[in-house]
Amino acid sequence: MRQRSKRYKKIKNILAQKKNFKLIDAIKILKETSTAHFIESIEFHSNLNINPKHSINKKKKYILLPYRTNRILKIAVLTKENNFNLALSAKADIVGNQDLIEKIIKKEIFFDILIATPEMIPELTKIGKILTLNRKMPSLKKGTITEDLENTINRFKEGKVTYKADKTGIIHAKIGSCNFKTLELIENFKTFYFSIKKDYSNLTKGNIFKTIYLCTTLSPAIKLDLSEFN
Structure with missing residues (x-):
């Protein structure tokens, strides 16, 4: 049987109450109980009232x-x-x-993301193995093969968060880290919450959110009171 840490059990005891x-209480609990030897992410997880199989x-x-x-990405x-x-x-x-x-073949250069225009797809075969091993191969799915260079570069430079509901209708995203100020996390949460509401609300009747949970990299999830946002 898996052994849980003292910190995990402490949060579980708080959640049992x-x-x-x-929102503010959940964030404070996560920040105050974060004891990992690295800066943990704070994650948003929500089950949406949608049909995940719909193409939209x-x-x-x-x-x-x-x-x-x-x-900032290179x-x-x-x-x-x-x-x-x-x-x-x-x-x-x-x-x-x-x-x-x-330079890529000779490993003389470092970058986080490689963006390519469509006419360069045949040339990618020369470096496909190297890029695939490093998870940097451009693709249409990732939005890194594009004719719109300006907007694509800006999107990655600005640090925009990419999200979509998975096949079960759940959205997962990082909204900050435990070293963020509480008000910064609240602002990020609200911006993300209202963006989802705007993007999905016209696809369903009633409340788009079934549940919303917050957690850190190593903590149990804390269920939020949705009435706070209605």
Whole structure:
């Protein structure tokens, strides 16, 4: 049987005292009981009142939170020479063509994300194995193969959060970390909450949210009192 930590049991005892918690109380509990040797993420999990099989619900959505939840990414762009100035003006860190491919093969360059324009897809075969091993292979699904370089680069640079309901109708997302201030986490939560409500409410009758839970990387989940947001 799995042994739970003292911290986990402590939170469980707190949760046993009531079923649902106010947002500010849930955040305070998570922050005050965070004792891991690393900065834990604070995660949002919500079961939505939708049909997850509907094609509209399968589309990815993006939101820019008031307080970014990730570091600034180093972005490389693989494209034709006539797009170089456009990519650089959009704040891409590295832009290239065959020279970029050679540097990737020789492992002379580092980046977090590689964005490619469609005409460069055949060239990706030369570095496909390297990129796949490092989980940096551009794809349409990830939005990293695109003709709209400017908006795509801006989206990744700004730290926008990507989200969509999974096949069971649940949305999972990071809304901050335990080292965020309480008010920063509240602002991120509310921005994310109202974005989901706007994107999905016209697809169902009644309340779009069945349940909302908050947790950290290692904690049990805390169920929120939805009446606070109605």
